[in-house]
Ligand code: SF4
């Protein structure tokens with residue numbers, strides 16, 4: 420089994436097509452949507468995590484490309500420099516997936532990479548250059 | 555029974571002083587009662603670790619051979635200009651100074667990734683910086699240019715001197731407009747998308763001594779990981795504001811001016827800080843010990859987050875246009891919970907001042923006192939309080955007459 424995080428950019432004519440369910444059914448993939456911005460009759464953008472057999476993953480991604488979806492892989496290289504982090508909590512209100520989260524009792528900040536969708540919103544917000552995304 | 559600073563210092567000397575942090579004192583006093591606690595506890599330690607723009611450091615770099623007079627010319631540390639309007643080899647580096655070729659906000663929002671504050675952090679970390687200067691030359695100081703590496707240990711003096719630190723309470727910043735704004739209170743999302751606050755609340759130094767009954771000129775403090783002193787009230791010190799029944803200001807109020815030997819400090823507690831779209835600033839760690847001289851002073855230190863209120867201010871219009879008025883009051887318990895209500899809407903909060911690190915500072919100072927490394931001082935004069943007659947002025951502009 421393999422995991423892959425990708426960003427799908429949909430052209431407008433595909434927005435109302437059940438493409439994701441096709442990935443699940445025909446390619447036997449587990450799909451976890453991390454972020455979605457789809458408006459009817461416009462373009463769509465999906466950030467998701469896919470899990471499945473290596474060959475099935477590849478075939479599924481090829482299928483998406485064939486039908487006209489732009490596929491990009493999501494950078495895994497989001498870095499939280501713990502030594503630079505002052506635990507100020509400035510980033511907490513912009514990190515919607517709660518990859519950057521704070522323990523409200525101790526006010527200690529932590530970073531959970533698995534929840535990060537690389538939206539980059541924390542980058543301009545962090546005053547200590549503690550967050551970095553390498554594409 | 556009242557205590558004196560001398561008596562407390564004697565206990566510190568004997569390793570017998572009872573020291574609690576401003577957080578610990580709350581539950582301790584609630585359990586033991588005010589009377590008993592005031593007898594038992596000698597010192598309450600406070601802390602704050604937040605961005606403080608009116609910070610800087612002055613240096614004496616020693617005379618070169620042949621000599622150079624930096625004053626009247628141009629001097630830089632790592633391309634950041636310093637102020638040289640002083641004697642030959644003294645200069646001042648401001649925290650918010652930045653390289654002349656930094657694009658500022660020309661590419662909006664600017665990154666402001668490097669400036670005076672970062673140099674202070676690097677120097678304190680023991681790093682070399684580039685000192686470059688040009689001068690006009692005199693008979694006694696003939697040299698006209700200088701280029702050398704320099705580090706803190708090469709200098710005669712290196713002194714952190716901050717003219718306004720440790721603000722007693724601060725605004726909560728929101729944005730009512732429909733575009734993102736970039737401020738000294740951080741990035742604020744449009745349409746009440748978030749609310750940023752900047753104070754350590756119940757751990758904050760001046761909120762634990764709201765009328766400045768123990769803090770004044772000469773108060774020895776934790777400063778940037780070393781030892782420093784309060785040299786007076788800071789700029790914009792404004793004690794006579796709206797206060798709660800317990801005397802805690804409900805808005806920006808008192809401030810401290812502080813100094814200390816930079817060579818004894820640590821880069822852990824002096825951090826170069828970059829506010830996108832705003833500029834560079836220095837995050838300073840400060841801890842002030844409050845001697846528990848009597849029950850009244852103890853009661854001030856028992857203040858809790860839910861008893862400290864701050865004003866919610868719109869930074870898209872009211873603040874920049876200097877229009878007075880608040881969108882409401884919230885307390886630090888609400889702010890730290892992650893959500894407040896403004897104009898009937900739930901707004902997520904984010905801090906700029908680190909409560910975690912403020913607590914660490916209060917604990918370090920506590921440990922210094924417990925182990926006899928740090929003694930309290932009797933201030934020469936207390937900070938001006940509500941009866942001082944200080945009135946906060948805004949700038950009255952007067953048109954300059956054109957001369958012909
Ligand atoms: S990039 Fe930053 S804000 Fe976005 S999800 Fe990751 S940690 Fe959170």
Ligand code: SF4
Pocket residue numbers: 503504505506507508509510511519528544545546547548549550
């Ligand atoms: S904004 Fe930066 S320094 Fe502050 S808590 Fe987040 S990662 Fe840490």
